[in-house]
Structures are given as structure tokens and as C-alpha cells.
Amino acid sequence: NTLFRKHANSKIMSDVFQQIAETFERTNEVREALRNEAKEVERALRELQTLMLEVHSRDSTEPLLREAAALFPPVGEGLAKVQRLVPEGQYYRFCGIWSWSVQQACFLAALHHCLSHLDGDSATAGKTNPSWLATPEDVHRLLHTDPSSVTIDLEDFLLGLCLVPTELVRFATNCVIRERYSVPERVAGFIGNLFNCFRRLNLKNDSLRKRFDGMKYEVKKAEEIVYDLRIRQLAGNKTPEVV
Amino acid sequence: NTLFRKHANSKIMSDVFQQIAETFERTNEVREALRNEAKEVERALRELQTLMLEVHSRDSTEPLLREAAALFPPVGEGLAKVQRLVPEGQYYRFCGIWSWSVQQACFLAALHHCLSHLDGDSATAGKTNPSWLATPEDVHRLLHTDPSSVTIDLEDFLLGLCLVPTELVRFATNCVIRERYSVPERVAGFIGNLFNCFRRLNLKNDSLRKRFDGMKYEVKKAEEIVYDLRIRQLAGNKTPEVV
Amino acid sequence: NTLFRKHANSKIMSDVFQQIAETFERTNEVREALRNEAKEVERALRELQTLMLEVHSRDSTEPLLREAAALFPPVGEGLAKVQRLVPEGQYYRFCGIWSWSVQQACFLAALHHCLSHLDGDSATAGKTNPSWLATPEDVHRLLHTDPSSVTIDLEDFLLGLCLVPTELVRFATNCVIRERYSVPERVAGFIGNLFNCFRRLNLKNDSLRKRFDGMKYEVKKAEEIVYDLRIRQLAGNKTPEVV
Amino acid sequence: NTLFRKHANSKIMSDVFQQIAETFERTNEVREALRNEAKEVERALRELQTLMLEVHSRDSTEPLLREAAALFPPVGEGLAKVQRLVPEGQYYRFCGIWSWSVQQACFLAALHHCLSHLDGDSATAGKTNPSWLATPEDVHRLLHTDPSSVTIDLEDFLLGLCLVPTELVRFATNCVIRERYSVPERVAGFIGNLFNCFRRLNLKNDSLRKRFDGMKYEVKKAEEIVYDLRIRQLAGNKTPEVV
Amino acid sequence: NTLFRKHANSKIMSDVFQQIAETFERTNEVREALRNEAKEVERALRELQTLMLEVHSRDSTEPLLREAAALFPPVGEGLAKVQRLVPEGQYYRFCGIWSWSVQQACFLAALHHCLSHLDGDSATAGKTNPSWLATPEDVHRLLHTDPSSVTIDLEDFLLGLCLVPTELVRFATNCVIRERYSVPERVAGFIGNLFNCFRRLNLKNDSLRKRFDGMKYEVKKAEEIVYDLRIRQLAGNKTPEVV
Amino acid sequence: NTLFRKHANSKIMSDVFQQIAETFERTNEVREALRNEAKEVERALRELQTLMLEVHSRDSTEPLLREAAALFPPVGEGLAKVQRLVPEGQYYRFCGIWSWSVQQACFLAALHHCLSHLDGDSATAGKTNPSWLATPEDVHRLLHTDPSSVTIDLEDFLLGLCLVPTELVRFATNCVIRERYSVPERVAGFIGNLFNCFRRLNLKNDSLRKRFDGMKYEVKKAEEIVYDLRIRQLAGNKTPEVV
Amino acid sequence: MAEQSDNVSQIVSPEEELFMGYCKVLDVRQDRNLRLTKTSRDITVLSKRCIFALLRPNATCQQSLDNISQQLEKVQELLYFVCEDIDNSNDFWRHRKQWTPGLQEYLEACTLYHFIRYKVIPSMQEVEQQYLTLRRPRASTADANFQPQHVNPTLPQDDDRLQPEADHSTSLKFKLTELDYLLGVADATGELMRLGITAATGLGQADPFEIRSVLGTVHRGFRLVLAKGGYDTHELNSKVDVMQVSLQKMEQMCYSLRIRGGRPLGLLPASESQLAADD
Amino acid sequence: MAEQSDNVSQIVSPEEELFMGYCKVLDVRQDRNLRLTKTSRDITVLSKRCIFALLRPNATCQQSLDNISQQLEKVQELLYFVCEDIDNSNDFWRHRKQWTPGLQEYLEACTLYHFIRYKVIPSMQEVEQQYLTLRRPRASTADANFQPQHVNPTLPQDDDRLQPEADHSTSLKFKLTELDYLLGVADATGELMRLGITAATGLGQADPFEIRSVLGTVHRGFRLVLAKGGYDTHELNSKVDVMQVSLQKMEQMCYSLRIRGGRPLGLLPASESQLAADD
Numbered sequence A, B, C, D, E, F: 001n002t003l004f005r006k007h008a009n010s011k012i013m014s015d016v017f018q019q020i021a022e023t024f025e026r027t028n029e030v031r032e033a034l035r036n037e038a039k040e041v042e043r044a045l046r047e048l049q050t051l052m053l054e055v056h057s058r059d060s061t062e063p064l065l066r067e068a069a070a071l072f073p074p075v076g077e078g079l080a081k082v083q084r085l086v087p088e089g090q091y092y093r094f095c096g097i098w099s100w101s102v103q104q105a106c107f108l109a110a111l112h113h114c115l116s117h118l119d120g121d122s123a124t125a126g127k128t129n130p131s132w133l134a135t136p137e138d139v140h141r142l143l144h145t146d147p148s149s150v151t152i153d154l155e156d157f158l159l160g161l162c163l164v165p166t167e168l169v170r171f172a173t174n175c176v177i178r179e180r181y182s183v184p185e186r187v188a189g190f191i192g193n194l195f196n197c198f199r200r201l202n203l204k205n206d207s208l209r210k211r212f213d214g215m216k217y218e219v220k221k222a223e224e225i226v227y228d229l230r231i232r233q234l235a236g237n238k239t240p241e242v243v
Numbered sequence G, H: 001m002a003e004q005s006d007n008v009s010q011i012v013s014p015e016e017e018l019f020m021g022y023c024k025v026l027d028v029r030q031d032r033n034l035r036l037t038k039t040s041r042d043i044t045v046l047s048k049r050c051i052f053a054l055l056r057p058n059a060t061c062q063q064s065l066d067n068i069s070q071q072l073e074k075v076q077e078l079l080y081f082v083c084e085d086i087d088n089s090n091d092f093w094r095h096r097k098q099w100t101p102g103l104q105e106y107l108e109a110c111t112l113y114h115f116i117r118y119k120v121i122p123s124m125q126e127v128e129q130q131y132l133t134l135r136r137p138r139a140s141t142a143d144a145n146f147q148p149q150h151v152n153p154t155l156p157q158d159d160d161r162l163q164p165e166a167d168h169s170t171s172l173k174f175k176l177t178e179l180d181y182l183l184g185v186a187d188a189t190g191e192l193m194r195l196g197i198t199a200a201t202g203l204g205q206a207d208p209f210e211i212r213s214v215l216g217t218v219h220r221g222f223r224l225v226l227a228k229g230g231y232d233t234h235e236l237n238s239k240v241d242v243m244q245v246s247l248q249k250m251e252q253m254c255y256s257l258r259i260r261g262g263r264p265l266g267l268l269p270a271s272e273s274q275l276a277a278d279d
Ligand SMILES: [Mn+2]
Pocket: G108, G187, G190, G191
């Protein structure tokens, strides 16, 4: 019998592709909807970020942090709206579309949490977490969300945390300019502590390891500010306490 | 016997192309002329830039700014000459040939305007605009041109503006070297303002986006200079307020 | 105490930027709208192209060409919709967004026009232009558009034309497989004509230059097919005269 | 106090550079002039090439070759003009600007010389060189130039020669289409000879090496045409001997 | 029976090619010899460079400069040997083979010259040229060559000069680490001078253009080192005058 | 105890590198010597190849094969000389320098072996191996070498074999031109057999798999020549016997 | 308090303890990544062996097709472990980058096998039923080398693993997505082209005109899917270009067969591959 | 005669039989390639874990250094199998592309370990003695996962394997070439730079000025080797450029420490890392 008596029936095959094309179209629609929704989150995040970054040019941070606290829920609400569009169990299929926003939200929440501690007034930071270092739960608290409505992947949370030291060092620099000499030592304590925390991880994932390598330079700058204050007796000469 | 049947249309084909060839030739000639003219503008711009960049190695900028003011009109005149060659309503078709020169002109004009203010003598900058930030009108005033003779596309103006902070930070560094300790604070204030203004724009165009991202580092460098002066009580201890 | 001495101009600076931000936003909105509209045109073009490419695997092209003719108007309509969004006199500023679509439309229209002639039935190609080579008017006729509603820039038209020879050579190869031995000769004649026409243009624009250089290989391939048929007396033994 | 001690040498430095700037300027002007002149040669070459390449679509080549012979002198004259601008003894410093044109001129002259022989009428090719293979002297004869007015660098001549086989194979293909069955054998003989000659050169220069490697395919294609004719007794059954 | 009819010319063809083969072979041999010679120069240059780079890790540069001075003549001798192999008047035809070595020699000589001045002891640098900036004559002096035995093309000299600032900035950084705080000021002055000189050249040649653009960053880095020292009163408080 | 009491003694370390530099230099000398020797082999191979490729333009191959047989030993001798320079057991460390020559030698030996069979006179091919397909032993026999003096790696041998079909097809084409109609069928038998042999291998190594993919097209061309002869009764109509 | 001397037990800040927890979660993911990458590489090696076998001269005979189908089953055993390791939808998508290369090579082998055996490209359903229904490998046959070690997850809270099914049902179905199916079929077209060109030499069993029409249909199908555009198609775009090259090579082959009388004449004694070539 | 119907036993031409022999030889090499590639990847994973551990905060204490040295021994077990598999000089060089990536990562880990423990970069002899003298792993401890299956070579004639030593002497020495040593040390300089920058923050134990001078010496040594030029140096050129970047980062770090009073002041209670910084 010859090998190719039956001819591949091109009719059946084009139906196979027709079906696939339809499923592709449905996935495209999901992606489009997710993308539009993610744009809204990005807009809310941009506003929140603009406000938070004014911490560098304000004398007292306390009123600013209160104002910013009100801008977190809209971001949380946007993230929840995005996640509601994700088909059951396919978070990691589409999360690339808004994972950058999750990282930004974690970064700004952790910064907010830490700055509240710096002001020695943990009121705004909420009673539960005494430590200066925000946890995913703290992010949920600020965003008014919970793990079921908004997934915060551990790696996105850690990538967000890595962005905090750079802002803290800039904050410390401006505090010195505003003669608020007590802040830099506590900032240096936070950053040193965070750096040691990251050294506990087996950092394989390249983007996380690269950001961690960057953090070293912020630790050094923070130490230099403390050194400047110490040799000019501008800050209390007690050894900086890691809070 | 002929291979290709005698085609009536091969006759018609060449006529159609005859017309196309002519239109083509005309556009090439316009491009050629614009390119030569643009080379002249670039030569004038190079001279102006050489003079302006000497601001970093001069003790007093005032005489230099007066000298530079005289080099702007030739640039303006060159740009007007280029624009006269552009066929009616086809500005955007050919503007790629000299848009780099428009950006450079805006950059040098904005720098000139800002340095005049920095010298606390807004005279040279002309009475009308008391603010540090040059507007397209200020550029026209320096170039001795007006919007009808030379078009300053908004994006080219903004791209030019983005180049100012880098020069200002370098100027501040050299001021400290020359012990003119009052300048850095005012530079930091101006760059901070400019950064906030740009942040309100929803930047999509990649090259503008990239230059804006670069400005972040200039803001931080300027703050670090003010920090260095403040910690050593080398500058007045008033903290400038960024409104 | 304030960090930066009170600057009158920071108030003015933000007003100036306020205006700039508004003009900037308007241009972004125009671009956004144009991009969305252009996406629709691209989708319609991809569908038209998928259908046109079936000419290589169908026995008779005539029904296919009729089917395809119906898919041109939606593309024309989409292009008109895009162009309606363009602010007065700013065609060349934004045309980069949909110029690829214009080239594709010209390519598919010219291919359609030429294949209709190849079938020896110039009916479908419309009475007016007996020649194989589509003109911008033919493109307008297929798209049901006119120069006022849709601008076909000359360079885009030529770039589209350059894509026709490759498709025609593949069409000729498949005609031989289907034992339609008369087609290759006429294809070789057309491509030879088109190449001669292009050679009269003094091509400066690199992308047009590159596509024209590619056409040399298609001319040779077409001649080699005619050679194969002639040497085996599979095609009529008339030698075509290319005037 | 001045930062950089008053350097006597900064005065000397600028003098040294003053001289350098002048020599620099002079070389740029020479380059500019050579480039403009070379553009003229390229235009004349384009016309000559357009005419020569019509040899593939003409029944008799003889009138075309006569017409083309008249287009060589303008090219020769242009090359002489370019060479006159070259400062004494600096040919190799600037020849990169028009070496492509020299290669094209050699290619078209060698093609012209060879096609005249192919027509069995070596009259047009001038009595002196009975062989198919043009020599640099033949190129000078066609261009109405001599080695003192126009330098033909050996490598440019060889690079030009390498382009002849491709055109000859295309010419042979079209001859078969026009049933001029005697040509392919003589073309195959010439290309075989040329390939053997080139193989005796120990080619190090990469571009020459690459073009020589390309010639292998033309030799095979020419043999395949002779094979097609021989197997169908379409050409004389004498086997040409390549000595 | 012979395949290709006996061609008178195939005999002549091989004679013509015989001559071409010989001239070709001779040029290859010249190139081969030049390449081998150039390899020797490159080896000597790499050894000289390895030694010169130790200036960054040695406390006192004076003994190192004396040691390095002895390694220049072998390089000069190698360059002379290469140039002797070049046929009369064909310098620019083959100079591509060792132009990299000429640039490296100029770079290392200019660096050597400048470092000798930096040590405040212009003795080693030879009496004649008190300025920091080496001239082609200074390069010849170090290499123990003269313009007749070794040609230093102006562009190669300038390309070499462009590499000096990067090394000098690194040298200044390491001087600070060794607490030799007076050096950076003089380095910044020299680099500033060099940059101004280059700016007066109308640079068309891309590689030179690119290296000049790179020099901008070295100027800024040098200024930043001087700034660091001045703000900490670590260097003499004279502001250098760049004329 | 502090971590770094002892200072890494830079003196010991530079000795470590001094030693390594010396071993590197010795390895370089080995490579240089191997490279020079390999150049000799390449020269001998070029001569052998030039002669072998004349098989396409000669009527009888027999005298040519005898002449070529004499050119193999110098190649073998060259390869032995190269291998003698290779340090004990380091063949695969340096073989990259001349593995191309080994492939060429295997290719030309296998071609020689096969062409001798084609002439039905296995005398020249030596008595031992009746098959048309050369084995590594046959290569050694032609080169007058043995596995101990010259290593023929299996992969190099197979890569060489892959080059035979292309030459055989060209040989068959020219045989038809010389009316030696019996050859093509036996050539087609050889190539078909070789193709089936290669299909027995698990071809992972990319370069080998790519050359095998190319061989398919030679099988097809050989089949086409047989087909041309068969339909014109030019060859004996017995079915081609795979010898 | 950072540790001072070498042997003082380190006092760890509360924040560091928190991170030690994070470390464990990341390690669990990292280990699964490594396991899946290794198994995916083994699947690729075995699948490539099946593809080579299918292109061998004697591949079409029943005996070797059975032999190849056994080799495919060996791959299914490895896929079983992959399936077990990513038994919840989160891990399925989170670790796709690790397992999809192996799956695609396996799908390429199955498509080629299916075409040679049944003369048709398998549909998604056929692939899922016949090639992705995985039985738990008997311990003995399972090659120790590929047995994935499960790192017992100490910190469940991140590891959103579903409760493992109580009784290990004998078979698992590997979830086939449209994208993976298309990527596998696309690669298979390259091997089909090799099959077609060998056939055109008269030495293979397949029919070059048949292969050309199958490639044409698959290519049209891909273009239909791509016409929709969208994110997923990025991965497909380059595959479709490669497919177009294969299709045109087959067109050239059929072209030269046609002008030479239209049938691939076996060099060796005429095989009955005289097929009516139609399209 | 190509096989006609499916089940007729194929008649194979003598030439094809010859090729079946060649196939076996190629398969032996291919299997060894696969085994070595897999083991080399496992060596890379384990070595990277050691490097991460060495950069951890508590790495310098005796207890963790011992723990890391045990992990290095685990890598040596894998290297033993590599060594056994390429026990003759031909295979050593023929399969270098497969095993050198793993060896280089291992050498990077050993160099970093050696520097942290003994404050010096190990010489070639020290590396060979302390880290490349490999003992045959006790069957139990050998992780079944990495046990390379030996394919018994059917065709010895190509397989130029030396006669395997009669009695499996307890240890093998992995032959260290200069090039592999340099490539390992070059990568280690990148990790040393990380150690130095952490030290400059006051949170590490190392002395940044010390690390700068070590990097300088290693960089000078590499330049010395490269000055000779020659083929092998191609692989080293890019590594030396990366090393120059690390060196300049350390120079910047020491520069900013110097202008700030020259000593890395521990942020936390002043550590005694007040070292006389000299060069
Ligand atoms: Mn594949």
C-alpha cells in the first residue's frame, strides 16, 4: 500500500485553525481589557508617586503622609478591578501586564510605612506592625485590599522594597539641608538592616540580584551622612540604634 | 516570435513613471537645498555653543552672556532661511533635517535666560519674563525671530529644555570651586521646579521620556551640592522653599 | 526657614508649564486616537492579505480576486477615518503612524490589479486602466476612496509597488505546478517593465533604494522560469518583446 | 585664589591646535569637493548602466553596444576631473570616495568588450585585443582616458571583472529564450576561463575573495544551460574545449 | 571533439592574467610583510601599555616614567621598520594595517609627556616643550624617530590624544586615594584646555567625533574631583584660571 | 581577630602570573608553528584541488586521476609534519587550526576514489577496497600516511564526504555535454547510496546535519539527469544499478 | 546587632527572621524551577531522538513505528513528573518558561509521528487524548536519573498548592494550551519539509505534492490566527516566517518535479509512488 | 535495495553497514557529551550556592566556612565522575566545551572561599592540591541523581580510551590548565568586588583598600599574560575588561572613603575594622 493514499483533508484542518483563532481572539480581548484597566492603575500610581516624592521638599512629612494615605485605596481598588478580569487560576499567565504596578504600590506603601515610623508617630502606620519594615499585610492595609482580591507576589513585593533605600537616602540628605539632624542616623539604621535582610536570601533571580547590588551604594551614602554629622557633633553622639 | 506579447501598456507604464520620476526629482532637490542651508545653521550654533560653554571656566558670567546674546540672531536668521525653502504646508515633512538645530537653539536660549537670572540681574534677560524658565517667546526674542518666520515645535522646545539641568549642575559645581557659594541653592530650586513641571506632562514620546528620566539624577546632584554647603555652613542657612 | 528663597518665578513657572502641558496633552490625545484607528486598519489589512495570499494555492484566481475586491473598501474606509482625525495641515507630522498601512494597501491593490490582467480579463480591473501597472488612482478605485479623503504619499505608493514582483514570481512558480504554463511569460514581462521604470528614478531614500535592489533577483528568477518552460517547449514559443 | 595655576602652556596649547585646526579644515574641503565631483560620475554611470542592462531585453545587441560606447567617455571625463582634485601623492588617502565608481566603470567596460566579441564581430571592440577578456588598457580605451589622467587600481579592476559573469549568465538565459542557441556555449567557455584565471590568484582581500566565491555558482549555471541545450540537440554537438 | 570551440583568446586570456597575477602577488607579499612587522609593534606596544597602566597603582610615578621611557624606542624602531617596507608613495594604501599602533603610540607618548609635567619636573619631558600637551614632535622624541622615518598622520595623532583624558581622570582618582591632593586640580585644568582645543575643530570623521563626545564626561568627572577636594579644604584653595 | 590582618602579598601573586605568562608564551609558540605548517598544507591542497576540479573540463579523467594521485602524498606529508608539532595527547586542543585541511583532504581523496571506480578501472583506486565509497583507510593510502602519523577524526572525514555529491553532479552534467551518457546513472547510484548511509546516523552535530540537508538537492539533480537521459533513450534502459 | 567575633551566635533582627521565611518560599520555587528545567531538557533530548528515528530510511515500516511509539511513551513518563510538580494552575503558568521548551519538542515529535502513521496533522483533541494522557510510571522502569526530589515545602502560605489528590489516580492529563499546540505544529512543519524533499529525491515514501498541500494549509491556518494580532502572537510570528520558507522550498521542489514530467522517479527500482499529483 | 513494503527485512548496502559502525562511534561521543553537560550544569548550580553562602553576612565565621567547605566537597564528588568520564587526554580536550563551564564556576567558588579563609588568591598548585584532588565518593552518599551511566563502548577502535587503571585508586587529580585557572580567578574578582563594596558600607568584615590592591595585582597579572597575545587570550580579553570595571568601582569606593576620613565606619557599634589603610 502506498504511503500516502489518503490526502490530508485540508477542510478538517482549517476548522482546527478556525477554532484556535477564536480562542486566541478571546484571550486578546482579556489582554486588551487588562491593559486598559492597568492604565487606570498607572494613572492613580503616578498621582500617588508625585505626592509622595514631595516629601523631599516639605519641612514636615506628617501632613503629607496623611494626604498620601488617602491615595492608596484607589490604587488598591484599581488592582482589584484588574484582578477580577483575570480568568480563574491564570494570574501568572497575564500578570506581566500590571506586575510593574504591583511593585510600585509595594514600594510606595513600604516608603509610607517607614516614613511614618521615622516621624516617631506610628499612629499613621497603624498599630499592628511595630517594625519599620512593611510586610505584604501592611501593603494590603494601606491599599484596603486583601490577598483574595489582590495577589501580591513575593518577588514583586521584594523588588518594590529594593526601591525604598534610594528615596530614604535622598530624604536624609534633604533633612540635613533642613537641619533635622536626628533623621539620618535612623535612616542609616533602617537601610543597614534591610541590606542584611536581603543578604539572607539565595538571590538567583537576576533582576532581584541586580537591584540588591545597587542597594549597597545607598548603604554607603547613608553611612557617609551619619559620618558627616558625627564628626561635626551635629547629631547626638549616641551610637545609631537600629530600630 | 516575441516572448512578451507586444504590450500596449508598457508604453503607458513608462509615461506614468515619467511623471513619478519628475515629482521625485523635485522632492530630492528640496531636500538637498534644505540640507545645505541646515549646515550653515549648525556652523553658527557650534560657535554659539563654544562660547556659552565657557561659562564653566569664567569667574563672572555677565560679560560672557552679553557676548553670547550677539551670536543668537545669526542662528535665528539661518533657521528663517531654511524655513523659507520649505514648500507650503510641508513643514513636518522635512523638519527632521534641522529639528536638531531647533532643539540646540532652544537649549542655549533657555540656558542663557536662566544664567542671566542666576546673576541676580534680570536686565540682560529682558524685562518681560521675570521667571527663570524661558518660554518659546524668549527663544524668539533672543533669535530675533517670530513664530511666522521660524516654527518652534513644542516637542523640540521641551527636548531643548531637558538639556539645561545638566549644564546648570556643572555650573553649580564650578561655582563652588570658585567659592561663589550662593549659586547652588538657586540652581537646585530651579531644577526642582523644572522637574515638577515636566512630571505633570503625560510623556509618551520615547526620546522626551528618556531625557526626562535623566533629569532625576541632575535633581539629586544639585541637592547633594546644597547638602555639602549646608553641612559646612558655607551657604546661608535659610532653607529655600520649592513652591 | 525655607530651603530655597521664595522665588516669584516658581509661581509663574508652573503657569507657563500649565499652558505647555495642555498643548502637549492635546497632541498626545490626537496621537492616541490615530494609533487606535490605525490598529483597526491593520487588522482589516491582515485579513485582506491572508485572503490574497491564497492566490498561490487556488486553481483559478478569478473568484478569489472578486472575494478580495470586497475587502478593500473597509481598508479604504479605515484610512479615511484615520485621516479625518489629523489636524488641518499636519498630515506629515502624524503620517508615520499609519504609513505602513498605506504601503500595504498599495501593494495589495497593485497585486490585485495585476493578477486581474494576468487572467486576461481586465474587466475586474476596471475599464479605465488597460495597463498592468496600477496607478494611485487604481488604488483609490479599489479602496473606494479619493485623494481628498485619503492621501497616498508617492513614496509609500512606490514602496508598496516594490513588494509586487516577489509575490508574482511565487505565483508564477505555483502556476507551473498547476500546469498553467502561459502565465510565467507575462509575469516576466511585467516585472521587467516595472524594474526599468524604477531604474529611471534617482533613488536617495534608503528604504526605497534597498527594495529596488531586491527587485533585481525577482527579474532574474522570472526569466529563469520562462527559460525552463521554453527549453522544454512547455510554453508558446513566442519571444516577448519588452519595449 | 585661582583653581588652575596660570599655565603658560594653555597659550601654547591653543597655538598648536590653531595649526591643527587649519590643516584639518583643508582636508575637509578636499573631501567635500571630491564627494560632489564623484556624484557627477555616479550620475553618468547610472545612465550607462541603464542602457547596458537593456542588452537582456533586446534581440540584437550590436546597435545597443554602439550606443553605449558613446556613454563611456563622459564617465572617463568625470573620473579624470575627480582625480585632478586629489593632492599630489594622496590618491590612496581619498580614493575610497570614488573607488566604487571605478569598479562599476571596469565592470561595464569589460561587459561591453565581452559582448562585442560574443557577437562574433570584434570590430566594435577595437582591433588591438582579440581576446574576450578586457584589460585595464581596454577600459582606458572605452573611457578615452589614460593611466596618467585616471588611475585604475588593480583591485578595483578585478572587483569590477567579478561582476561580469552574473550578467553573462543572465544574457545566456535570455538568448535561449530568444532561441539564439549558439551563445550559451561561448559564455560558458569565457566564464570557465575567467574562473581559472582568478583561481591562480592567492586571494587574501576579503571582498575580492567573496566575489570570487560567488563566481563558482555562475560557472555551474552556465554549464547547466549548455547541458539543457546539448541534451535536446538544440546547440551544435561540438564540445568546446577549455584550454 | 572539444567542448568549447578553440578560442584563440583563452591562450591570450591566461597571459593577460599571468601579468595581473604577478602584480597581485607582489601586493599580497607587501601586505603580508607589513602585517607581520605590525604584529611585532603591537606586542611592544602592549608591553609598554601594561607598564604605563601601573601608574595607577604606584606611589611615585617618576621612576615608572623613566622605566617606560626606555620602552618607547623599540616601538619607534618597529614603526620605522614597517614604514620602510611601504612602496614609494603608497603610505595611505597600506597604512590601515598599523594605524591602530600609531594611535596607541601617540596616546602613550602624550600620557607620558603629561604625567612628567604633573610631577612638576619637566626634565624628563625634555626641555623644549614646557606645555602639558605633547605635539607630534614630542612623540617623535620619545620614539627616537623623525617624520622622515615614521609618518604620524594628523588624524591618528588626534585619535590618540583623545584617549589621554580617561587615563588622567583615573590617575587623579588614585592620587586622592594616596592623599596626593594637589594633582586633580592640574589634571582638570589640562583636560579642560584639551577639550576647548578640540572643540575648535570642525570634526567630520565619525570615529574622531565619537571620541571627542566621550571627552565631555571626563571633563565633568575631573571637575567633580576638584569640587570634592575644595569643599573639604583638602586641596590648596586657589581657583585655577583656564585661559 | 580582625579578618584581614595579613595583607595579600602582591609579590607572590605577580610571580604566579609571571609563570603563567611564560606557559602561555610557550603555547603561543606551538600555535604559531602549527599555523605556519598548516599554511603549507593549505598551499598543497589548493594545487591538488585546482587539478582535481579540471576533471569537469577534461574528456578522459584517467590521466588526470593518475596525475592527481601524485599530489596527495605532499598533503599527507604536510599533515604529518603539523601533527608532529602537537604536544603529546593535545590533538583536540589545537586541531581547530588544520581540521579544515583534513576535511578537504578527505573530500578530494573520496572524490578521487569514486572517480576511479566510475572509470571502471579500479586499478588506480588500489586493489583493497572494492566499494566506490572511500574509507578513512583509503584516505590514508592516498596520502601515504597511517593513523599513528595523521589523525583523521571521524567527524572531519564525514564532513569531507558531504562535499563529494556536489562535484559528482557537476561531473555528470559535463559528461552529458561530452556525450559520455553511461556516467550519470552510476553517479546517481553513488549519491543515492551515500544519502541513505548518512540517514543511518543520529545527526546531532549541527554542521554535519546542515551539510546532510544540502545533499538532498544533489540527489534530486542526479535523478533529473538520469530522467532526462531515460526519456530520450540516450542511456541504456536497464535500471541504474547501485554499484 | 551584626555578629562581631566568629563564633558568637548571631543575634538576628526580627526583620531578618521575616526574610528567612521569605528565603524558604523563594527556595521552594527555585528548586521547582531547577527540577522542571532539568526534566524539560531530558524531554527535549528524548524527543529529538524520536524525530531523528522518524526521518530514518526504514522509519515508515510498522516495526520501527512501534519502536518509536514506545520511545514517545518514555517521554510521557517524564511529562508525568512535570505534571505532578505543577499540579495547580498557578505553578502551571508561573513555571511555563521552564517546561514549555520540552513540551514543544515532544509535540513536534508526536505531530511528525502522527502524520507519518495516519497521514494527518493531529488536532488539539487528538494530541491531548493520544499523547498527553500520562500514566504514573512503575517505580522500576522510572529511570532513577529523572526522579524529581520533592522539597517538602516548610512554608505553605505562599505555596498555593491544591490539596494533593488523596488517591494517586493512575493517569494525569497535561493541560494543552493553544499556543503550545501551535508552536509544536510549527516546528513539525520544518521536519515535514525534510520528509518532502527526501521524497522528491525518490528515496523517501512520502509524496512531495501531498506535503506541499499540507504545509500550505497549516501556513494558511497560522496566518488566520495571526490576522487577529494580539500579545500571544509575538512568539508565533517568527515561526510563521520559518514555515513560509519551508513552504516555498517545497514549492520549488514540486516546480522542478513538474517541469520534469511531474513524478518523483525512484532512482532505485521504480517504487509505486506514482501518485496522481493534484492539489 | 531500499525496503519496499513495511515488514520486509531491509537489505542494507555494504556502505550503509559501514555507516552503522560510524553511527555507534558518534553515539558514544554524543552520550558522553550529554552526560558531561548535565554534570557540568549540576556543578554550576552547587558552586553558585557556595558563592551566595560566602557573600552572606555570617559567612566569615568558622562554623559557616566549614559548612561551605563541605558543600565544596560535594562538588568534588561530581568532578570525580567528570574526571572518570574523560580519563584520557583526547577526551579531556575533545569535550572541554562541555565540562569547562562547571569547572570555571567551581574555581570561582574555591578562589572566593580561599581568599575569605586565608586572605590570599590561591596559586595553581594550591588549587590543584586543595580543591582538585578528588576522592571516589562512597556509593551511599553519591546522589543517585548525578550517577553518570556509562555506555559500554561497543566499538573501541575510535574510542582511544587508555586502559582503565586496574585498581580504582582512591583519588583522581583533575588536570588544571592555565586557561581554566585564569577564567575561574577572573570571575572571582567580580565577587571580591561585591565583598569589597559591602565592606565599604561598614557591614562587611573585609577591608576595601585591601580588596582594591588585590584586584589591582590580579588585573596587572592578566595584562601581563595578555601582552603576549596569541589565540588563547581571546577568551580572556572580555574577562579582563570586566575586571577593569570591577577595579575602577573599587577605586571609586576607596576614593569616597578617603575623602571622608579614610576608614569604613561601621554603622552599627564601631567594629575594630580600623585598619591602617595603606597601599
Ligand atoms: Mn526540529
